[in-house]
Amino acid sequence: MTRTSDLSELQSIARTVRRDIIEMIGAAKSGHPGGSLSAVEILVTLYFDVMKHDPANPTWPLRDRFILSKGHAAPVLYSVLAETGYTPKDQLNTLRRIGSIYQGHPDRRFIPALEASTGSLGVGLSLGLGMAEAAKLDKSPSRTYVVLGDGEIQEGQIWEAAMYGGFHKVDNIVAILDNNRLQLDGWVKDIMGIEPLADKWAAFGWHVIEVDGHDFVALQAAFAEAEATKGKPSILIAHTVKGKGVSFMENNPKYHGVAPTKEEVELALKEIG
Amino acid sequence: MAAKYELKLGAATREAFGKALVELGKENENVVVCDADLSKSTFTHLFGKEFPERFFSCGIAEANMVSIGAGLASSGKIAFVASFSAFVLNKGFEQLRVNVAYSGIPLKVVGTHSGISIGEDGPSQMSVEDLSLACSLAGFTVLSPADEPSMFALVKQAAYHPGAVFIRAGRVKVPVIYGPEQKFVIGKGIQLTEGTDLTLISTGLMVAECLRAAEVLEAEGLSVRVIDLHKVKPLDRELIAKAAAETGCIVVAEEHLVDSGLGVRVAQVVTETSPCVMEFHGVNDTYAESGLPEEVLVKYKMTGADVAVTARRAFGRKK
Numbered sequence: 001m002t003r004t005s006d007l008s009e010l011q012s013i014a015r016t017v018r019r020d021i022i023e024m025i026g027a028a029k030s031g032h033p034g035g036s037l038s039a040v041e042i043l044v045t046l047y048f049d050v051m052k053h054d055p056a057n058p059t060w061p062l063r064d065r066f067i068l069s070k071g072h073a074a075p076v077l078y079s080v081l082a083e084t085g086y087t088p089k090d091q092l093n094t095l096r097r098i099g100s101i102y103q104g105h106p107d108r109r110f111i112p113a114l115e116a117s118t119g120s121l122g123v124g125l126s127l128g129l130g131m132a133e134a135a136k137l138d139k140s141p142s143r144t145y146v147v148l149g150d151g152e153i154q155e156g157q158i159w160e161a162a163m164y165g166g167f168h169k170v171d172n173i174v175a176i177l178d179n180n181r182l183q184l185d186g187w188v189k190d191i192m193g194i195e196p197l198a199d200k201w202a203a204f205g206w207h208v209i210e211v212d213g214h215d216f217v218a219l220q221a222a223f224a225e226a227e228a229t230k231g232k233p234s235i236l237i238a239h240t241v242k243g244k245g246v247s248f249m250e251n252n253p254k255y256h257g258v259a260p261t262k263e264e265v266e267l268a269l270k271e272i273g
Numbered sequence: 274m275a276a277k278y279e280l281k282l283g284a285a286t287r288e289a290f291g292k293a294l295v296e297l298g299k300e301n302e303n304v305v306v307c308d309a310d311l312s313k314s315t316f317t318h319l320f321g322k323e324f325p326e327r328f329f330s331c332g333i334a335e336a337n338m339v340s341i342g343a344g345l346a347s348s349g350k351i352a353f354v355a356s357f358s359a360f361v362l363n364k365g366f367e368q369l370r371v372n373v374a375y376s377g378i379p380l381k382v383v384g385t386h387s388g389i390s391i392g393e394d395g396p397s398q399m400s401v402e403d404l405s406l407a408c409s410l411a412g413f414t415v416l417s418p419a420d421e422p423s424m425f426a427l428v429k430q431a432a433y434h435p436g437a438v439f440i441r442a443g444r445v446k447v448p449v450i451y452g453p454e455q456k457f458v459i460g461k462g463i464q465l466t467e468g469t470d471l472t473l474i475s476t477g478l479m480v481a482e483c484l485r486a487a488e489v490l491e492a493e494g495l496s497v498r499v500i501d502l503h504k505v506k507p508l509d510r511e512l513i514a515k516a517a518a519e520t521g522c523i524v525v526a527e528e529h530l531v532d533s534g535l536g537v538r539v540a541q542v543v544t545e546t547s548p549c550v551m552e553f554h555g556v557n558d559t560y561a562e563s564g565l566p567e568e569v570l571v572k573y574k575m576t577g578a579d580v581a582v583t584a585r586r587a588f589g590r591k592k
Contacts, residue, residue: 116376123368126336134305161337
């Protein structure tokens with residue numbers, strides 16, 4: 001796989017990933033484009049630059065762990081796994097079809113390189129804490145990264161995990177909150193407000209880093225700051241735009257869980273370039 | 274009845290679990306334990322005292338505990354999570370389903386204070402549906418040992434079992450059934466007595482009650498087979514089919530809701546192999562109440578004498 005810290009290369013990869021997302025959800029005629037597009041820069045930064053991992057050796061014990069706790073954003077993860085060489089790129093358009101390794105939500109029975117099968121919201125951060133604790137016990141440098149949805153943190157288990165991480169000083173885990181401000185039924189602030197986000201996580205003992213979730217340079221700096229932070233876990237509150245990169249999907253709750261039509265796919269691909 | 278069982282009280286199965294954990298911890302540094310503020314009741318505190326760096330205190334947050342255990346197990350640890358059966362299964366069920374069963378993670382889950390024999394604390398803490406819940410988790414192995422030696426041996430085996438395991442333990446001291454020479458194998462039930470007229474099948478503390486029932490029935494001239502199915506899932510089909518064919522009459526007794534526990538599972542095997550007369554003895558679609566454990570067991574008909582009543586009824590139908 002290509003590893004790169006170069007801004008223009010990362011931007012080019014992000015374009016490819018966005019195209020993959022639109023094409024595979026378009027082909028599947030169902031799926032979650034909005035929350036996949038909002039997390040593109042986060043996953044690209046992690047998989048191509050920040051995380052230590054090896055697609056040729058997915059069970060390398062010292063690898064960093066990644067959990068997509070907001071499992072409905074599976075397309076962005078599938079694209080990144082394919083673009084890094086874990087899984088076949090030419091099967092991406094079998095998303096959600098019977099027998100496909102690209103299941104509706106990430107399923108490690110079909111893709112062993114996945115650290116977790118996710119899709120039921122709220123459980124991924126706790127799972128990541130277990131992996132982080134195991135790494136500490138083994139004195140392994142392995143770090144654990146967990147991407148959470150903003151709607152997802154309405155789940156109570158997230159706060160059990162937040163309490164655990166802060167109390168036990170699990171400083172080898174990083175949560176990334178994809179704060180795109182929309183959930184299925186509408187704006188997060190109207191369904192069940194989650195603010196003040198930074199204050200809440202800080203109160204639970206986490207090091208909070210607010211970052212533009214579409215700015216590679218800012219994300220790189222934020223992950224470096226998280227790694228340098230000892231004695232407490234870190235959370236990146238990544239301010240993002242749901243549907244980012246496709247104008248008619250941006251900030252539009254309709255595209256939380258609705259696939260683009262054939263015409264919309266063409267329009268979107270033209271825009272992404 | 275070929276063998277006579279002298280039923281002397283031994284330790285509670287939860288205590289045997291705690292002691293087995295310590296031994297496991299000594300022999301394998303990969304063993305880790307999570308608890309949710311009940312370590313003194315689940316006896317995981319014995320492990321915590323011995324191996325504090327491998328003991329994860331999760332606070333009163335069972336869902337988080339189960340997922341953390343799954344994370345530890347998926348990173349190669351032999352991870353145990355423990356709480357009262359009612360809490361770890363009911364509050365942690367979604368996590369057991371998604372992070373453990375569906376994800377194929379070999380977590381070891383132990384529920385103590387199962388059944389109605391916990392007594393004074395009452396129904397909010399009593400788990401009468403845990404076998405049902407645990408058995409509904411695809412791929413899980415479900416164990417329900419009857420006494421101190423079998424719990425000790427099976428916990429140690431469960432640690433090295435390749436898949437996810439749920440182990441049901443009890444609060445109260447229970448009679449010792451097995452001697453030191455007894456071998457336990459995950460997957461094999463144990464036939465405790467020979468018998469040709471009818472078979473009593475049970476698990477957990479009801480095994481001792483079935484032995485008591487058998488003694489009463491033998492005195493009345495019946496030849497009674499008693500089977501301990503310490504493995505509730507998957508079942509020892511061979512042993513069940515043989516009992517069905519050879520005795521033609523089976524009573525299943527359990528400290529669990531009778532409509533969804535061991536009995537219906539045994540009935541499935543009997544129906545598929547050698548259909549015979551069956552009756553089911555357990556908690557009948559209700560929640561029990563506070564009281565001394567022995568009082569609660571008597572009131573809700575969980576004694577050998579009660580099992581004998583059901584057995585006579587079943588045997589009557591056989592004729």
